Amino acid sequence: MEDTTRCIAGDWVEVESILLEPADRATNLPEDTAAQPLRMWVKGFARTAAAVGDELTVETMTGREVTGTLSEINPGYFHTFGKPAPELTAVGRDLRARVAAYRKAGG
Amino acid sequence: MAGKTEAILARKGEIMKRALGMDYAQFERSPIAFDYEAMMAAHGYSLDDIIRIQLAAGVGKTPLLELRNLTDLIRSYAEPGHGACLFVKDEAANMAGSFKDRRASISIHAAKEKGYAGVIAATSGNYGAAVSSQAARASLNCIIVQEAFDSRHVGQPEIIEKSRICEAFGAEVVQLTVGPELFSHMLELLDETGYLAASLYSAFGISGIESLGWEIAEEMTALTGAPPTHVVVTHAGGGNTTGTARGLRRAGATSTQVVSASVDLSGLHMASDTDFNRKSFTTGHTGFGVPFATWPDRADVPRNAARALRYMDRYLTVTQGEVFYVTEAMAKLEGLERGPSGNTAMAAAMSLACDLPRDATVVVQETEYTGAGKHHWAQLNFARANGVEVRAGDPTESVPGKSIVIPERPEQIRAKDFDMGKMRRSYVRNALAHAGEGYTPTSEDIEFLAADTHSDAESVEAIIAALKEA
Numbered sequence: 001m002e003d004t005t006r007c008i009a010g011d012w013v014e015v016e017s018i019l020l021e022p023a024d025r026a027t028n029l030p031e032d033t034a035a036q037p038l039r040m041w042v043k044g045f046a047r048t049a050a051a052v053g054d055e056l057t058v059e060t061m062t063g064r065e066v067t068g069t070l071s072e073i074n075p076g077y078f079h080t081f082g083k084p085a086p087e088l089t090a091v092g093r094d095l096r097a098r099v100a101a102y103r104k105a106g107g
Numbered sequence: 108m109a110g111k112t113e114a115i116l117a118r119k120g121e122i123m124k125r126a127l128g129m130d131y132a133q134f135e136r137s138p139i140a141f142d143y144e145a146m147m148a149a150h151g152y153s154l155d156d157i158i159r160i161q162l163a164a165g166v167g168k169t170p171l172l173e174l175r176n177l178t179d180l181i182r183s184y185a186e187p188g189h190g191a192c193l194f195v196k197d198e199a200a201n202m203a204g205s206f207k208d209r210r211a212s213i214s215i216h217a218a219k220e221k222g223y224a225g226v227i228a229a230t231s232g233n234y235g236a237a238v239s240s241q242a243a244r245a246s247l248n249c250i251i252v253q254e255a256f257d258s259r260h261v262g263q264p265e266i267i268e269k270s271r272i273c274e275a276f277g278a279e280v281v282q283l284t285v286g287p288e289l290f291s292h293m294l295e296l297l298d299e300t301g302y303l304a305a306s307l308y309s310a311f312g313i314s315g316i317e318s319l320g321w322e323i324a325e326e327m328t329a330l331t332g333a334p335p336t337h338v339v340v341t342h343a344g345g346g347n348t349t350g351t352a353r354g355l356r357r358a359g360a361t362s363t364q365v366v367s368a369s370v371d372l373s374g375l376h377m378a379s380d381t382d383f384n385r386k387s388f389t390t391g392h393t394g395f396g397v398p399f400a401t402w403p404d405r406a407d408v409p410r411n412a413a414r415a416l417r418y419m420d421r422y423l424t425v426t427q428g429e430v431f432y433v434t435e436a437m438a439k440l441e442g443l444e445r446g447p448s449g450n451t452a453m454a455a456a457m458s459l460a461c462d463l464p465r466d467a468t469v470v471v472q473e474t475e476y477t478g479a480g481k482h483h484w485a486q487l488n489f490a491r492a493n494g495v496e497v498r499a500g501d502p503t504e505s506v507p508g509k510s511i512v513i514p515e516r517p518e519q520i521r522a523k524d525f526d527m528g529k530m531r532r533s534y535v536r537n538a539l540a541h542a543g544e545g546y547t548p549t550s551e552d553i554e555f556l557a558a559d560t561h562s563d564a565e566s567v568e569a570i571i572a573a574l575k576e577a
Contacts, residue, residue, distance in 0.1 A: 019283070019292060020112065026288050033285055033380040036258040040292070041282040043274070061279040062225060062248040062300065077271045079264040079480030082488035087499040087513040091432065092439025095517065099176050099440065102183035 007046045007056075007073045014043045014075045015058050015068030042066045043075060112291045119294060123409070126297040126304035128221050131409035138542035140555035141410050143417075147310050147353075150217060154357055157213060158318050164212040164241060165202040167318050171326040171470070172197055176440040181461050184518045191460040191467035194335070195453065196323055197474050199445050203240035203276070204233065204476025206319055210307065210346065211237035213315035218303040219245045225302040229293045229407065231255060231266045232390045232448075233475055238305050239276035248279075248302065252293050255282035257383045264480030264489050265389055265448070271480075285383045290407060308406035308413050313350045320354020323470050324363070334360035335470040337459065339452040342367035342422070343395040345403055345415030351472050352418035364420045368455030368522065369396035371424040372507045384493045385508040387427050387486045391451040396422075397525075401533040404541070416534055417559050423455040423522035426502045428513040430454045431483045433520065447483045449475030458522035487511065531560040535570045 007013050020038040044058030044066060056070045115122075124130055134146045152160070161167040174193040182190035201208035211234065218226050225248030228238045235251040242249035251273045256262045262270075262282075273280045281296070283289050297304055306312065324334040338355065340348045352365045372392040375382045386392070396415075400422070403411035430447055433454040438444040452471045460469045479485065491497050496510040502519055505512040514520055535556055539548070548556070548571065556567045 020286075020288055024112065025286065026112075029286065030376050030379045033378055036284065036380055038286050038288050039256075039258075039260075039284045041255075043280070061274075061277055062250055064279070064300070077267065077479075079267045079271075079485065081479055081482050081484050083484065085431070085484050085487040085497065085513070087487075087497065088431065088435040088483070091435045095180055095436055095440055098183050098517075099179050102179055107179065107182055 002074070004073055006049065006051045007070065008049045009046055011046045012043065012074055013046045013056070013058060013070060014041055014072040015056055015066060016041050016071040017068035040068070041071065042068065112288065115291050115294050115298070118298070122294050122298050123304065126302070127306065127309060127408060128217065128303060134410060136555070137549060137552055138546050139538050139548055139552040143414065146410060147314065147412060150310055150314065152213065152314060154317055154321060157314055160216045161209060161212050161315070161318055164216070164244060166208040166212045167201070167322065169200040170197045171323065171330065172443070173330070174441050177436070177457065178460070180440065180517060181457060182465070185461045188464060189461065190465055191337070191463040191469045192465070193456060193460055194327070194468065194470045195443070195474060196319065196470060196472045197443070198319070198472075199449070199474040199476045203236040203272070205237065205449065206316065206347065206473045207232070207234040207237035208241065209315040209319055210234065210312035211241040211305065211315070213311040214238070214303065214305040214309065215241040215245050215247065217311050218247055218305065221303070223301070223303040224248055225250065225300060226305040227252065227293060227296055227300065227302045228305040228307070229289055230307065231269055233269070234307055235269050235278070236272045236276065239273040239278035242278065243276045249277070250279045250281060250296055250300070250302065252281045252289055252296065253283065254285055254289055256284050258284055258380050261384055263384060263389060264485040268478060268480035285378065285380045287378055293407070304407070306406070306408050307344055307346055308408045308411045310412040313346050313412035316346060316350020317354035317357060319472060320351040320356075321358045323351070323472055324355050324358030324360040327468065327470060331468055334358065334363050335468040337364045337366055337463070337467065337469045339366045339368055339456040339459065339469060339471050341391040341449060341451040341473060342369045342400070342415060342419070343390045343392065344399045344406065345411070345413035347473070348415040348418050349413045365418055366421045366423060366455065366459060367396070367415060367419040368423045368425060368452045369393045370427055370430060370451050371523070374506070375508045382508055385495055387490050387511065388430070388448055388451070391448045393424060397530070401530050402537040414559055416530060417561055419561065422525040422527060422530065423459065424525055425451060425454040425458070425520070425522050426505045426512065427507070428502045428505055428511045429520050431487060431511070432514045433457060434483045436517070443474065444477055446475040446477040446481050447486060449473050454520055455522040457517065457520050531562055531566070532570050534560050535567060536574055539571070539574065
């Protein structure tokens, strides 16, 4: 079974790091943003074996070395379409009927 | 601010000069004026060169489609004799799914020609997909820096899809939380790698869009006997308006009205961690559209090649709910399932066409690809999950960040005119502020400001006099 907690060298993984702590951030930020660190996620090939939460260096697609905390192994994408919006489901039916009625009336 | 950030920002001029492959200082004329046309011509590519480069790159010559069903729908409720013919340029047919391929193809061609090993762009939008795709074809490395998540590590489905497609094209995607310091990190990456800055606002990118305006004028002339009376452009940073209008002019379509359109997101702060996921549009909205039109040189280049106020005849705003409704209508009536952001101009065009006579021709100059995440259903589901109220009703009741009101009938799609006079005043005020206290504009400055605000010297002088009194 795929191990989601440990990677070996060469695995495709994601590392996370903090680029700026709140105290070091730009001075003109809204309060809600200023209170948070500026965080970064980068994917690459693991240089060494590591467990999630360990410090790890990856080699990115451009060959750069980036060091951070191992956050995910073989990260995927799970965005979807989801359910149709109920406010929109009748739009097609209603507008087709209007166009047909307009043409029938000789428009 | 951290010492590290200060150190990199102090070297901004030097880093960008190398990364842009151009010294912008040569175009400066005064603290206000610069030689815009000389800057646009400095890359040396003619429009013919650009069209040739783009054809080889799989970009351009997209279908121009007449929208007969939408036109008849509008005529069914327009005043007698009204309801212009609607057309759309299906830019989703480009390699990476949007008109941004036109921008990227020229930057990538230049990067290759100048011997850069790679390119870097800061974008959470379609431009990332375009740069990644073109870089892959040109065997160049590519880094896309994205503002992707709020502090909870939650990202809009549209941006997550953009991360995916960039990685699908082999780009390194650097994902950040909300904040303008993204720019200083991009500088660090440019410094570390020596890559070309494929800025959205360079002359390469904007010249690349001129082919779109050119194609619209040529194709409409072939189809209807004349260039369109109106072209509606989704407006954010200003490149789309600028490049399209310049292309129309090059094709001789000087009487075509250029109408820019944005989604109204007034009241939301673009650098706010909490507001970040309370908007359903990541571009094409007033949060970029107004500040970039009224001060284009806020961009990541010393002088922005995208100068929308120079070219727009009108600026219309629409609501998020209206754009989602039109996105659904386009799929059901015209068989065009496209991404919502690119349909901003379509919502404005439906309102505009309703008020125009039947012999007017309105071209919406882009569409964008759609898919998981980058789809109106996904975005409405995400809005609901983030506490935004979604309901059917009167779209004028919507409040950005709080509610999305979907029209119940197409008659409710009513774009609002943004006050162009207010934007011109704001632009002149910004230009004077950047020139420094006590600076008196010369006659050359007045001439530049008149061209940059699409007005005349007399109007600019009146604005300056009024600002002095205030």
